[in-house]
Amino acid sequence: MGGLGIKTVENALKDIKKKYQIDIVTAQAENVSEGKGISYSDYIKLKNIGIDFFTGGNWTLYNQEIFNILNNPNEPIIRPANYPKDTPGLGYKYLKTELGNILFVTLLGQIVGRDSDKPIDNPLKTIDHIIESEKNNNKIATIVNFHGDYSSEKVVIGHYLDGKVAAVIGDHWHVPTADGRILPKGTAHISDVGMCGALNSSLGIKLPIIINRWRDGNKSRNELETVGPCQFNAVSINIDEKTGLAKDIKQINVVI
Numbered sequence: 001m002g003g004l005g006i007k008t009v010e011n012a013l014k015d016i017k018k019k020y021q022i023d024i025v026t027a028q029a030e031n032v033s034e035g036k037g038i039s040y041s042d043y044i045k046l047k048n049i050g051i052d053f054f055t056g057g058n059w060t061l062y063n064q065e066i067f068n069i070l071n072n073p074n075e076p077i078i079r080p081a082n083y084p085k086d087t088p089g090l091g092y093k094y095l096k097t098e099l100g101n102i103l104f105v106t107l108l109g110q111i112v113g114r115d116s117d118k119p120i121d122n123p124l125k126t127i128d129h130i131i132e133s134e135k136n137n138n139k140i141a142t143i144v145n146f147h148g149d150y151s152s153e154k155v156v157i158g159h160y161l162d163g164k165v166a167a168v169i170g171d172h173w174h175v176p177t178a179d180g181r182i183l184p185k186g187t188a189h190i191s192d193v194g195m196c197g198a199l200n201s202s203l204g205i206k207l208p209i210i211i212n213r214w215r216d217g218n219k220s221r222n223e224l225e226t227v228g229p230c231q232f233n234a235v236s237i238n239i240d241e242k243t244g245l246a247k248d249i250k251q252i253n254v255v256i
């Protein structure tokens with residue numbers, strides 16, 4: 001989330017990668033640049049910091065300068081897969097790694113704040129199509145990012161894909177939930193992984209602005225919090241590349 005989010009990742013990632021013996025890092029990239037989408041330069045910056053793959057959300061298409069890389073199957077960044085067909089960008093891509101190919105997919109939930117009236121395809125049916133169309137492509141794991149608002153839908157998508165994919169990682173709330181676990185058939189799941197950015201803020205935005213909005217109904221522009229302690233929210237998932245399922249999920253929530 002914004003400049004502090006980038007700084008948090010820059011400061012924390014190296015040690016966390018070492019501590020948890022991380023091979024591949026994926027990050028949500030929809031709120032990176034001023035909280036709105038991601039610029040090309042921030043994409044390069046985060047790649048250099050150590051992010052291997054970037055998932056998408058309701059802000060991904062805000063920045064048109066990244067449409068080229070969203071369209072390029074070799075660039076590790078996607079937008080939600082269940083946008084209408086003529087939408088720029090790709091909703092799923094493979095990341096080639098030394099261990100094998102990993103399929104990444106982002107799905108948008110059916111209720112996502114003020115975007116809820118925008119047309120999207122059904123996420124459950126969309127992932128069915130993707131799994132079916134990609135079943136013969138070599139891969140060691142499929143990672144699904146579910147970007148939604150409703151806890152019910154975020155829980156359901158985990159169970160719906162249990163045993164079919166390595167992980168279903170929810171986000172969009174910027175607040176981590178405490179339900180990270182391995183589901184009965186071997187899929188790692190969490191309803192919401194949280195965010196990286198300002199700790200004493202409302203989802204990364206300065207508190208006075210949001211307090212006035214909720215208390216007095218003030219219509220105001222969001223301003224990112226730029227100072228103070230930061231939170232680094234993530235999960236570490238141990239995947240068995242032979243089965244494509246998860247062995248372990250650990251929540252990593254640290255303040256730096």
Ligand SMILES: [Fe+2]
Pocket residue numbers: 030057058059147172
């Ligand atoms: Fe979002």
